[in-house]
Amino acid sequence: MSSTRKATISDVARAAGVSRSTVSKVMNGTQKLSDATENRIWAAVRQLGYQASPHARSLSTGRSRAIGLVILDILNPHFTGIVKGAGRVAREHGYALLLADAEEDPAQEEELIRTLQAHTDGLLLAGSRLPDDKLRALHGPLTPIVTVGRVLSEVPSVVATEAQAARELTRLVVQSGAQRPAYLAGPSFWVNSQRTQGYLSTMMELGLTPAVISLPGVDLQGGAVAVHSLASHTPPQSPEFPDALICYNDIVATGVIGALGQLNLKAPDDVQVVAFGPENPLLSHITHAEIPSQQLGAEGTNLLLQTLNGELPPLLHLEFPTALALGTTSLSYISRTS
Amino acid sequence: MSSTRKATISDVARAAGVSRSTVSKVMNGTQKLSDATENRIWAAVRQLGYQASPHARSLSTGRSRAIGLVILDILNPHFTGIVKGAGRVAREHGYALLLADAEEDPAQEEELIRTLQAHTDGLLLAGSRLPDDKLRALHGPLTPIVTVGRVLSEVPSVVATEAQAARELTRLVVQSGAQRPAYLAGPSFWVNSQRTQGYLSTMMELGLTPAVISLPGVDLQGGAVAVHSLASHTPPQSPEFPDALICYNDIVATGVIGALGQLNLKAPDDVQVVAFGPENPLLSHITHAEIPSQQLGAEGTNLLLQTLNGELPPLLHLEFPTALALGTTSLSYISRTS
DNA sequence: CTGTTAGCGCTTTCAT
DNA sequence: ATGAAAGCGCTAACAG
Numbered sequence: 001m002s003s004t005r006k007a008t009i010s011d012v013a014r015a016a017g018v019s020r021s022t023v024s025k026v027m028n029g030t031q032k033l034s035d036a037t038e039n040r041i042w043a044a045v046r047q048l049g050y051q052a053s054p055h056a057r058s059l060s061t062g063r064s065r066a067i068g069l070v071i072l073d074i075l076n077p078h079f080t081g082i083v084k085g086a087g088r089v090a091r092e093h094g095y096a097l098l099l100a101d102a103e104e105d106p107a108q109e110e111e112l113i114r115t116l117q118a119h120t121d122g123l124l125l126a127g128s129r130l131p132d133d134k135l136r137a138l139h140g141p142l143t144p145i146v147t148v149g150r151v152l153s154e155v156p157s158v159v160a161t162e163a164q165a166a167r168e169l170t171r172l173v174v175q176s177g178a179q180r181p182a183y184l185a186g187p188s189f190w191v192n193s194q195r196t197q198g199y200l201s202t203m204m205e206l207g208l209t210p211a212v213i214s215l216p217g218v219d220l221q222g223g224a225v226a227v228h229s230l231a232s233h234t235p236p237q238s239p240e241f242p243d244a245l246i247c248y249n250d251i252v253a254t255g256v257i258g259a260l261g262q263l264n265l266k267a268p269d270d271v272q273v274v275a276f277g278p279e280n281p282l283l284s285h286i287t288h289a290e291i292p293s294q295q296l297g298a299e300g301t302n303l304l305l306q307t308l309n310g311e312l313p314p315l316l317h318l319e320f321p322t323a324l325a326l327g328t329t330s331l332s333y334i335s336r337t338s
Numbered sequence: 339m340s341s342t343r344k345a346t347i348s349d350v351a352r353a354a355g356v357s358r359s360t361v362s363k364v365m366n367g368t369q370k371l372s373d374a375t376e377n378r379i380w381a382a383v384r385q386l387g388y389q390a391s392p393h394a395r396s397l398s399t400g401r402s403r404a405i406g407l408v409i410l411d412i413l414n415p416h417f418t419g420i421v422k423g424a425g426r427v428a429r430e431h432g433y434a435l436l437l438a439d440a441e442e443d444p445a446q447e448e449e450l451i452r453t454l455q456a457h458t459d460g461l462l463l464a465g466s467r468l469p470d471d472k473l474r475a476l477h478g479p480l481t482p483i484v485t486v487g488r489v490l491s492e493v494p495s496v497v498a499t500e501a502q503a504a505r506e507l508t509r510l511v512v513q514s515g516a517q518r519p520a521y522l523a524g525p526s527f528w529v530n531s532q533r534t535q536g537y538l539s540t541m542m543e544l545g546l547t548p549a550v551i552s553l554p555g556v557d558l559q560g561g562a563v564a565v566h567s568l569a570s571h572t573p574p575q576s577p578e579f580p581d582a583l584i585c586y587n588d589i590v591a592t593g594v595i596g597a598l599g600q601l602n603l604k605a606p607d608d609v610q611v612v613a614f615g616p617e618n619p620l621l622s623h624i625t626h627a628e629i630p631s632q633q634l635g636a637e638g639t640n641l642l643l644q645t646l647n648g649e650l651p652p653l654l655h656l657e658f659p660t661a662l663a664l665g666t667t668s669l670s671y672i673s674r675t676s
Numbered sequence: 677c678t679g680t681t682a683g684c685g686c687t688t689t690c691a692t
Numbered sequence: 693a694t695g696a697a698a699g700c701g702c703t704a705a706c707a708g
Contacts (some may be wrong), residue, residue, distance in 0.1 A: 018696045055396035056685035059700050074422050086410050087439045099437040101425045119392050220619040251619050281558040342681045394701035397684050
């Protein structure tokens with residue numbers, strides 16, 4: 001209606017007939033004043049539609065009430081879940097969420113981190129591809145960080161019980177009849193080494209011969225290429241061909257299923273395909289070890305906020321359990337000639 | 339290494355033996371100075387690891403170099419694509435991205451918008467559930483907005499050619515043999531009415547009887563419930579049962595496919611299931627009209643940034659074409675009794 | 677070409 | 693119980 005300018009604290013003070021500091025105290029609950037004045041002030045606030053400038057506040061207090069979240073790739077539903085959880089907790093605590101997508105590029109990640117650090121009170125790093133020492137150097141009292149899905153000393157973190165998840169997945173496919181389950185491994189960071197260990201140790205226990213295959217890329221193509229190159233070495237008909245493929249994630253699994261179809265192999269009848277992945281409606285058809293992504297995002301944020309408020313033991317590593325989720329459908333490839 | 343405090347512009351000025359304003363001018367390229375001074379300044383900047391405080395800068399300039407993005411639901415891959423596109427463009431232009439997930443709640447959305455408005459220079463609203471007049475009221479010169487996937491007068495927007503996409507999808511299933519394709523409709527906002535119109539007009543043209551079924555919810559369950567309640571009225575064996583279901587989105591489609599399986603119907607052999615959805619590796623198995631989500635996010639951000647810089651015709655509505663993407667796999671339900 | 681000065685809007689001692 | 697005053701770090705006239 002009225003002016004084109006935004007109301008400032010001075011406007012409120014004037015309207016309420018008090019000083020600016022008084023308004024500030026009332027609005028922040030810093031100090032209790034007489035009911036009469038408080039009411040006048042709140043009335044003025046409402047009437048003017050006053051909203052404190054976050055920038056002025058930040059400059060003055062040295063804190064922004066904002067946190068940053070850097071993720072590996074927003075198209076990956078695991079990170080999507082993390083954003084969901086983090087966003088919810090941040091909002092509940094009155095914090096803004098600055099999101100940055102590293103797009104799987106460490107150089108870009110590093111720059112984004114620098115920028116976000118300046119804007120926020122602390123950072124959540126999910127799926128970071130930076131070397132350990134850089135990560136450790138980042139975690140200071142000025143802007144604390146919490147890592148998600150990666151454990152390293154001197155930096156607080158939240159993770160899922162990845163090794164255990166791998167054990168369960170391996171046992172599952174074997175119980176379902178597999179004799180030669182192979183693991184399609186992702187990039188060599190914490191998550192993958194945990195999963196690899198879980199897979200290997202379980203294979204040992206079961207007296208089976210493990211096969212760890214490195215994915216050329218953690219995407220559709222990566223899964224497809226892995227299957228095709230596997231088939232070119234070991235013919236699908238041969239008794240050495242894996243009868244179960246444990247995939248680093250659901251995206252890879254989707255590529256794997258497609259490639260198997262091209263080889264006229266059906267999942268799960270000919271080859272079981274299972275994966276690690278978040279709780280996500282779109283993935284209900286694939287059997288997987290459910291990584292509690294939303295919980296990781298939420299608890300990571302809680303951890304960060306507690307750190308910011310100094311109400312915390314100096315360092316903490318939190319672990320959250322996974323669950324097995326059986327897929328509800330089977331997929332078979334349709335060959336298209338167009 | 340050194341102090342625990344962050345370097346300020348005064349530190350740089352002192353180190354370089356110039357005044358603060360000089361430093362500011364050099365760093366912002368506001369004014370060209372002698373090479374000698376410039377070099378001294380940059381050296382000091384690098385040496386101190388100086389980074390300007392965004393808050394101080396924002397307070398001083400009245401602009402934050404940040405934009406806000408409010409989305410309906412981060413778990414929905416359509417919005418995920420929008421975030422990807424918006425994030426990339428924002429980063430390229432040196433803008434920070436504040437993300438807020440409305441979680442499909444208009445009240446929450448409204449509050450998030452208010453908060454983000456205070457933090458940013460402008461807002462991108464994707465999948466907004468607010469009434470038209472509220473949206474129009476939001477769009478002012480103070481903090482401009484751009485809507486994604488919704489057209490209304492007086493507010494700039496970017497959308498996909500939804501009606502056309504619906505036409506193509508309808509034609510596709512009919513060409514593939516369907517006689518009674520039904521449309522499973524989403525909530526009554528712009529996108530859905532466009533799709534409905536496209537579907538209806540094409541059915542008319544083809545001389546077929548349209549059937550628009552309102553989804554009880556736009557999620558897995560919604561799709562499943564729709565199928566089951568449909569089946570309870572019209573037995574799947576009866577000749578009135580749809581032989582194609584055009585789903586509001588891929589999440590619904592996934593629920594639909596599961597429910598069909600429970601009725602012992604296979605997609606696509608018994609019933610074709612197609613959907614509207616973003617370009618996303620996880621959705622490659624479903625045939626759909628590809629909504630260019632990333633492009634919408636990117637171009638919406640461009641539009642917003644141009645508006646912010648005043649370099650724009652007063653109002654603009656941008657449309658982007660969709661593409662048909664054939665699914666690569668067929669899905670069949672596995673009954674589980676556990 | 678460089679420096680001085682005066683805010684931006686808010687918080688926060690410190691007086692009263 | 694309330695107000696005055698200083699300052700957070702930066703930018704932007706305006707002088708020189």
